């Protein structure tokens with residue numbers, strides 16, 4: 001039986017095993033997918049198990065997507081662009097680090113029928129998933145990508161890597177924005193609030209929260225009150241998993257209402 005893992009810290013909240021095991025069963029694949037809490041010191045050992053083929057594939061989540069980069073033999077273009085790995089596999093004697101968050105974000109947004117082309121986008125946050133969002137937005141031909149982060153230095157590091165983004169300081173709001181993305185961890189706890197002037201931003205914008213659990217963060221609730229369209233990160237999560245699954249098992253699993261509902265339970 002082939003063994004797959006999602007590694008992170010914390011990991012308890014991860015819904016990846018639920019989704020992957022559902023698809024594994026649906027497609028009659030002889031495999032198991034488990035979550036594993038690790039510390040940074042465990043990374044080398046886990047990767048060695050991919051090399052010895054004890055583990056067939058790994059998903060990587062917070063806070064190791066970047067830290068794991070030096071441990072794999074080869075980075076795919078997507079992993080190299082973002083210095084972020086969320087999917088690992090083994091091919092021709094080499095461990096490969098890949099990033100399916102870029103495609104996950106793009107396919108998720110497309111599933112809502114939203115067109116990023118020529119739009120002005122405002123990203124809140126500079127954490128692990130943000131390089132993938134920036135690359136996806138650029139690929140989808142966003143006009144301007146603005147970014148605000150509480151810690152300015154982290155925003156500046158992103159600017160060094162993606163010189164086309166525009167850093168916003170002092171919690172100002174860029175003019176003429178079409179879409180606002182919450183890529184901070186604020187909202188994971190249901191009482192979290194984001195310090196944002198919703199009234200000033202106006203109405204009929206697209207508010208998108210990377211967080212999908214809880215499904216309605218205060219960010220999305222406030223956005224609705226002020227007459228905006230909202231979506232959470234559930235479809236991004238499903239599509240990044242779908243991409244990883246297709247690479248590992250060479251099968252395109254179904255994304256239907258059942259799969260979408262599965263993650264609500």
Ligand code: ATR
Pocket residue numbers: 062063124125126127128129149150151154183184185186
């Ligand atoms: P990491 O930073 O380790 O990659 P993450 O969960 O991917 O972790 O990212 C957390 C993001 O949420 C960061 O942008 C963080 O801002 P800082 O860089 O200033 O830490 C943001 N964040 C978390 N708590 C926040 C808070 N109370 N107010 C504003 N931003 C917050």
